[in-house]
Amino acid sequence: MPAAKKNSATEADTAAVEAAQAEATESPTVFEYLDIEFTVPPFLDIPMDLLEATDELEAVRIVIGDEKWREFRAARPTIRDFRNLSDLINKAQAGSGN
16 A cells, blocks of 8 residues: 555645745745655746746756656656645745746
């Protein structure tokens, strides 16, 4: 039986609070999902490649970086897991100018 996944609503709430704190200091937001620690830089520090992203998969990969993208993919995520990760990244960016 696969390991139980963490409650994404709780993680989203935590990420939103951390994003607000990060915005105040313009520091990265760090959160954990699927036992992987992700760091989302302040919006203005995200690679400019994001502006050329043609889809959400590419955008998430750019924001979290290739190494974390490989870790995420190695966890054999579901489409729901990807959606949850994308939501967490968006919450991490909330209020940071995007």
